[in-house]
Amino acid sequence: MKCKDVVKELADYLDEALDPTLRMSIEEHLGNCKDCRVVVDTTKQTIDIFCNSEPAPLSEPTRERLHQALIKRLRRRP
Amino acid sequence: MSSPKLDPVPSHALPSQVVKADEPILVAQAKAGDVSAFETLVNRYERKIFRLTQNITQNREDAEDAMQEAFLKAYEHLGEFEGNSRFYTWLVRIAVNQALMKLRRRRPNVVSLDDEIDTGEDIIPREVEDWGPSPIERYEQTELSEILSKVISELDPAFRIVFQLRDIEQLSTEETAEALRLSVPAVKSRLLRGRLKLRQKLNQYFRQGAKL
Numbered sequence: 557m558k559c560k561d562v563v564k565e566l567a568d569y570l571d572e573a574l575d576p577t578l579r580m581s582i583e584e585h586l587g588n589c590k591d592c593r594v595v596v597d598t599t600k601q602t603i604d605i606f607c608n609s610e611p612a613p614l615s616e617p618t619r620e621r622l623h624q625a626l627i628k629r630l631r632r633r634p
Numbered sequence: 635m636s637s638p639k640l641d642p643v644p645s646h647a648l649p650s651q652v653v654k655a656d657e658p659i660l661v662a663q664a665k666a667g668d669v670s671a672f673e674t675l676v677n678r679y680e681r682k683i684f685r686l687t688q689n690i691t692q693n694r695e696d697a698e699d700a701m702q703e704a705f706l707k708a709y710e711h712l713g714e715f716e717g718n719s720r721f722y723t724w725l726v727r728i729a730v731n732q733a734l735m736k737l738r739r740r741r742p743n744v745v746s747l748d749d750e751i752d753t754g755e756d757i758i759p760r761e762v763e764d765w766g767p768s769p770i771e772r773y774e775q776t777e778l779s780e781i782l783s784k785v786i787s788e789l790d791p792a793f794r795i796v797f798q799l800r801d802i803e804q805l806s807t808e809e810t811a812e813a814l815r816l817s818v819p820a821v822k823s824r825l826l827r828g829r830l831k832l833r834q835k836l837n838q839y840f841r842q843g844a845k846l
């Protein structure tokens with residue numbers, strides 16, 4: 557297995573969606589290749605950083621407009 | 635009003651872990667005409683839906699309109715929601731449609747999610763540097779939010795939107811494919827590229843020594 561093969565399977569590897577044989581050959585490669593280890597680790601961190609990021613609160617005017625639009629609509633039954 | 639953002643969400647959480655247990659009850663109440671139950675759902679998801687429409691449209695006004703339309707549409711079609719998917723996933727799908735319509739209207743030539751993308755060798759990362767321990771702690775919360783929205787805005791829509799649904803909204807690959815009317819392999823290849831590009835872009839902020 558070469559570095560580019562690891563990259564190709566990276567998404568499925570991180571999602572734990574690979575069959576065990578392929579996963580094992582990736583892990584074997586990772587054991588011997590620092591570059592790939594760093595790529596796997598920093599890609600995983602990238603996902604975690606975005607996945608754990610909190611959405612900012614709506615600005616007051618935006619929130620006000622949303623709730624006004626809803627109130628107007630909710631007065632009628634669906 | 636409690637807010638879902640305060641819940642500790644484990645990294646790589648499964649979708650079901652993100653959903654609060656009372657969601658089906660609130661949905662049932664809203665379906666039965668309980669306006670305040672629907673408002674609770676809106677309060678719970680407005681930030682996430684706005685971030686979603688913002689990241690897709692990259693335009694504040696469009697994002698706000700798409701968010702409003704999504705909630706109004708959800709309310710109007712609540713009777714059609716059958717509860718075999720999560721309410722949030724259903725809501726996301728509506729919001730994605732509204733946002734994509736805005737995006738396509740504004741940039742009709744740029745946006746084709748299902749264009750062939752080449753899967754050549756250029757996905758191989760070139761800069762490979764370790765980030766060291768807890769790289770995000772080097773930034774203030776607001777600074778971090780700005781970095782994240784900046785780097786994601788620089789991605790091509792095809793990668794940005796797949797990454798948004800799959801890794802930020804935590805939809806499954808299949809749910810993402812369905813929401814975007816893409817094949818599962820197409821979602822996977824866009825996801826891989828989106829992740830690698832974001833990694834590359836974050837590298838300048840998070841590599842060791844990037845910030846004193």
Ligand SMILES: [Zn+2]
Pocket residue numbers: 558559562585589590591592593
């Ligand atoms: Zn390697």
